[in-house]
Amino acid sequence: MGNLDRYSRQVLFQPIGKDGQRKLLESRIAIVGVGALGTVIANHLVRSGVGHVTLIDRDLVELSNLQRQTLFSEEDSILNLPKVIAAQKRLNEVNSTVTIEPIIADLNLDNAEDLLVGFDCIVDGTDNFMTRFLINDVAFKYGIPWVYGGAVSSRGMFAVFKPGKTPCYRCLFPKVPSGMGETCDTVGVLSPITDIIGSFQAIEVLKIIVGAETNPNLEQLDIWDNSYLQMDITDGKNPNCPTCVNHQFDYLDRSSNLQVSYSSLCGRDTVQINPRNKQHIDLMDLEKHLKKNGKVFANEFLLRFCPDQQTALVVFKDGRVLIHGTNDIAKAKSVYAKYIGS
Structure with missing residues (x-):
């Protein structure tokens, strides 16, 4: 069961106590995305004594990550270490009694059920809507609670979704937003907001594991404008929700028109990303959105954006x-998430 002495200050907190700490030591948590939010979440959960933490991420450590991704060092970026490997190394130094399982993978409909089933809770450390809808499908198909979080610029939000007890993510956000969303790479992000949101997510995970009441709200805050909004989602279930009411898991269904096709084009060193549910993109607005991040050319038919000399x-x-x-689909998805969003 492990020595409880290292958790003595946490055990003294009555809502956790010895019984709660034992539950934490026996728990299994999956964190999807080991960036700004994921590193904060992982750090807190490992220090709290969660027995098994699985880290899932597709990316490498880059120098620009270090401003907010708290488990990484300059050496990690120089060595081009996968984020999950660098995080595992640091977390093992923090608490050697916790099992850290690093998985270098892009979470998608082919592997989501294999990677996420069997955990006590799934935690969202991602930066795009499509992955969140995928997590939501797995969570509500298999009855696994999950904790959502997002942060960009100076703003952040989080919420808890529990199958059979709360609305699901798709009740609140019925579809992936059309057009191009803000990302940390296009509008920036302040490190305190990722620390705050990740910490809130971590405490909700602890509540889930020990059986305490979780936050019933979708919480939103802006640390630059000093604004805070609580939206009670207790009665927010959509009576016609495809996911939690009709058990229709479109983001796990290869035939669904909500899927996005990713294909490497033979001989062209190019990956095509093609939503089956067609959108209407305002290319002029997108040009304004991207022009501070690289060279942009737009006409009435298409937009070409070059963030660096190697990528367009x-x-x-x-x-x-x-x-x-x-021609690496995982790398292409990473570039797409950085500059386009979902």
Whole structure:
């Protein structure tokens, strides 16, 4: 069961106590995304004595991560270490009694059920809507609670979703937003907001594990404008929700028109990202959105964006995107998430 002495200050907190600490030591948590939110969440959960923590992320440590991704060092970026490997190394130094399982993978419909089933809780450390809808499908299909979080610029939000007890993510956000969302790479992000949101997520995980009441609200805050909003979602279930009411898991269904097709184009060092549910992209608005991040050219048919000398993104009005400079689908998805959003 392990020595409880290292957790003595946590055990003294009555809502946890010895019984709660034992539950934590026996628990299994999956964190999807080991970036700004994920590193904060993992750090707190490992220090709190969660027995098994699985880390899932597709990316490498970059120098620009260090401003907010608290488990990484300059050496990690120089060595181009996968984030999950660098995080595992640091977390093992923090608490050697916790099992840290690093998985270098892009979470998608092919592997989501294999990677996420069997945990006591799933925690969202991602930066895009599509992955969150995928997590939501797995969580509500298999009855696993999950904790959502997001942060960009100076703003953040979080919420807890528990199958059979709360609305699901799709009740609140019925579909992936059309158009292009803000990302940390296009509008920036302040490190205190990721610390705050990740910490709130971590405490909700502890509540789930020990059986305490979780926060019933979708919490939103802006640390620059000093604004705070609580939205009670207790009665927010959509009576026609495809996911939690009709048990229709579109983001796990390859035939669904909500899926996005990713394909490497033979001989072209290019990956095509093609939403089946076509969108209408305002190319002029997108040009304004991207021009501070690289060279942009737009006409009435398409937009071409070059964030660096090796990479170019060509965006069409229907949402289709060509990413030139790689034939690696996981890398292309990472570039897409950075600059386009979902």
